[in-house]
Amino acid sequence: MTSTLPAVTTPKVPAQRRPVPTAGSTGRTSPPLRLLSSRPDLLLCAVLLLAILAVQGWNIADYPTLSDDEGTYLAQAWAVQEGRGLAHYTYWYDHPPLGWIQIALLTWIPSALDPGLMTVGSMRVAMLLVSAASAVLVYVLGRRLSLPRWAAGLGMALFGLSPLSVVLQREIFLDNIAVMWLLLAFCLAASPSRHLWHHFGAGLAAAAGVLTKETMLVVLPALLVTMWRHGHADTRKFALTGAVTACTLAGLSYPLFALLKGELLPGAGHVSLWDGIKYQMARPGSGFILDPGSGSYGVLHSWLYYDRVLPVGGLAGALLLLVVHRWSVTARALAGPALAVVILAAVALRPGGYLPAMYIIGALPFLALVLAGATASVAHAALRRWRAEGERRAVTGGRYALAAVLALAAGAYVVPKWYDGDRTAVTADANAPYRQASKWLGREVADPADTRVLVDDALWLDLVHEGYRPGLGVIWFYKADLDPAVTKTLPHGWRDLDYVVASPTVRRDARDLPNVRAALRHSTPVAVFGTGADRIEIRQIAGGAR
Amino acid sequence: MLTSVLVAAVSLALFWMAAFTLWWQMHAWRTPEVLASTRFGRPDGGEHLSFSLLLPARHEQAVLDHTIQRLLESTHTDFEIIVIVGHDDPETTAVAEAAARRDARVRVVVDTHEKKNKPKAMNTALPHCRGDVVGVFDAEDQVHPELLAHVDHAFRTTDADVVQGGVQLINFHSSWYSLRNCLEYFFWFRSRLHLHAQKGFIPLGGNTVFVRTAVLREADGWDPDCLAEDCDLGVRLSSVGKKVVVAYDSDMVTREETPGSLMSLLKQRTRWNQGFLQVYRKKDWQQLPGFGQRLLARYTLMTPFLQAFSGVIIPLNAAVALFLDVPVGVAFLTFLPLVTAAVTFVFEVVGLHDFGKQYGLRVRFVHYVKLVVGGPFYQVLLAGAAIRAVWREQRGRNDWELTTHVGAHLTAAEPIREDVPA
Secondary structure, three states, rough: OOOOOOOHHOOOOOOOOOOOOOOOOOOOOOOOOOOOOOHHHHHHHHHHHHHEEEEEEEEOOOOOOOOHHHHHHHHHHHHOOOOOOOOOOOOOOOOOHHHHHHHHHHHHHHHHHHHOOOOOOHHHHHHHHHHHHHHHHHHHHHHHHHHHHHHHHHHHHHHHHHHHHHHHOOOOOOOHHHHHHHHHHHHHHHHOOOOOOHHHHHHHHHHHHHHOOOHHHHEEEEHHHHHHHHHHOOHHHHHHHHHHHHHHHHHHHHHHHHHHOOOOOOOEOOOOOOHHHHHHHOOOOOOOOOOOOOOOHHHHHHHHHOOOHHHHHHHHHHHHHHHHHHOOOOHHHHHHHHHHHHHHHHHHHOOOOOOOOOHHHHHHHHHHHHHHHHHHHHHHHHHHOOOOOOOOHHHHHHHHHHHHHHHHHHHHHHHHHHHHHHHHHHOOOOOHHHHHHHHHHOOOOOHHHHHEEEOOOHHHHHHHHHOOOEEEOOEEHHHHOOHHHHHHOOOHHHHHHHHEEEEEHHHHHHHHHHHHHHHHHOOEEEEOOHHHHHHHEEEEOOOOOO | HHHHHHHHHHHHHHHHHHHHHHHHHHHHHHOHHHHHHHHOOOOOOOOOEEEEEEEEEEHHHHHHHHHHHHOOOOOOOEEEEEEEEEEOHHHHHHHHHHHHHHHEEEOEEEEEEOOOOOOHHHHHHHHOOOOOOEEEEOOEEEEEOOHHHHHHHHHHHOOOOOOOOOEEEOOOOHHHHHHHHHHHHHHHHHHHHHHHHOOOOOOOOOOOEEEEEHHHHHHOOOOOOOOOHHHHHHHHHHHHHOOEOOOOOOOOEEEOOOOHHHHHHEEEHHHHHHHHHHHHHHHHHHHHHHHHHHHHHHHHHHHHHHHHHHHHHHHHHHHHHHOOOOHHHHHHHHHHHHHHHHHHHHHHHHHHHHHHHHHOOOHHHHHHHHHHHHHHHHHHHHHHHHHHOOOHHHHHOOOOOOHHHOOOOOOOOOOOOOOOOO
């Protein structure tokens, strides 16, 4: 090379020296760098975890009522375990498959020991693991967001013991697993060591969450805010781009999977990711959430029926934290969760959107943390704000009295309600009709292997274990109308069927499913379990071709 | 089936290789604390060490005087500059001697070896060094006046045997490859070298490197037959447990320029690669006590060749996945190396941004585009240099490529860089 005159490229460079960074961005109680070495934290967390596991685990199979969706995911997890692909019917990109792949892993060992355990009721136990992980992560996140120990514990208790949480977290919903991943992502984003690869890991965990349940996508901005707040100016750009890259690349694995299978774009004779997304985006709306009479309003009230404290209190807490953002360190530290609550609330409020019943699961941990944070904020205001050095003892005593009164009032309001809700959860038996129907179909039908029956997804695996042929013998009821591979085997419609098990879900959805409707019309009940709207009828098809 | 297994194995190997390289490349930015620790400590004002600064110069009359003058501006109070010139190079000698007449701190040593190279020149000067510490610079280096004070402080506070300062190519705007070349230096000196220092195995750079004179004499100076004598010295010293400290401050680095043409970059890279191969074959690194250290040494010295290999194999592997009929799971695996490559790309883009910030240089959008688009082509260049190095080493051609020019009376001085970034 030719030498150039050295002076040419010597711009005056400003000194870049910065002082060694000081640890901890905000917060009056800086959490210990390693929670694992803090005995009080471990103890509190362990006690709360035991309580949560006891309340959530007791009577888990019998309450709440088995949901159709649980059956869907568990059956698809069963298909994964059995090596039948991602679903026992054609996988049509309704959701990314990571969720039930994880369910398949969680239930692998018990189902290997006893295949009969692979039913919705008994496999709900697997969700306890997820709940436990999430609850611990809520505590860790609370501490990492500078909450005092008691407030982090309060957040964990709110998250795990609210009757609403108990009901929803017991169920085999993808949302519960996705929440666990998102919580992990938040914990990593708020890592006290601010390690580049922790943030990278946060991106990966977030992607896992989104690939488990795609609705988690809307929470990602809140994650980014958390990461930004916990980054250090010198390394932030590497950490943030690392996280975003990790999340994007991991998320792209889903379209890549579709591409490799030749199912990315629509085409004749195959399903496609494109069609799957189109279906989800075009789902008929359930109306405005505040419009009485709309489906969304009903969903909202089904949540408030179980618990008002967490949803309403949490939302109020989020708004409070946003308002006092300027003055309160707690509010700033909890900006991420508060933003998550606000985003989720905004999405729920969009008119004409589709609001599924499990929607609120994604908000539960953030509602809990925000409510705990708001409580901490109020406690701080009562006990410490405007407190001078030599404050009179009487005034200080007044502060503590006020705090005690507030705590007692809150306890008096919440505890009885939650006691009732949780008592129902550990004592009620909502699934007896399902169990009886399953037993009846195993006992009374002479040749299950050659019997064709329409059931809802929650009962499907039970019948598989009773000897019915999975897929075309025991049939998810709506596949009889919607899956060409199934309708092809029903050339005479309802006449090609033997039974239809009319559960509430089947009766509700039959309106839009001609084959199912016809099967109900041309059948008579041979056994009825339960009463009223929740009854399950086993109806035998009369005058069929079989 | 066999194809699937093979493809999966290759993919996973490539993935881990790329992942480790990325992990190490990002070492300095792992936490704010690590980043802060990579900088020089602020000098306390006490200056207790004396320096002998070696300045080998060959046909560099155009730049030498400026370099000496700038070195003389150093704020440190106790140093000498030893300019090493060849007996067959009267022009440079004249410049050096003129400088020596003006300032008593400058001395001239004449190298009379028939075949000349940098290690021989420096070995010639080693007996003449009076300082406690020997420092090496190149004839066209721009050295910061406060560097010596910082190095002095670093020696005293860390009890180091070797202090390696930062070297940075600056002219990223010159061409697409200089952009990548600059960034390579940035990642190497800013980040990766610190990891090596921490792990106790370090290939030193060719200049802005300071060694205690006694340690250097004990090690018999530089290896005159090695094409990467700087790397070799670092490997030998760290293998016997000498403590090496690396410090990087953007305002304290020695600034350099990239080779002027693709061909000279290729030649330079070939020489380094060949040098790395030689160091690998000398097996000094096998004395390293830790298994992990030896593994790191093996991997680092093989890096150019692994890089060449992976540059060829990654696209091939992806093509196999796309066009041959392999199971979806296996096809997935083949994308793993591509994913790490993408992550590396993104971090390079951020690195370029940081580089611009650190040096107060304006990085435009087009530079980012060049960085990304130029990536594969640079990979081809690296692969070419690696193959060329193996070829030359096989044929026993381990001369300094430049020496063929020496007798030909170059009109334009053609300095070569003797530092060794990966």
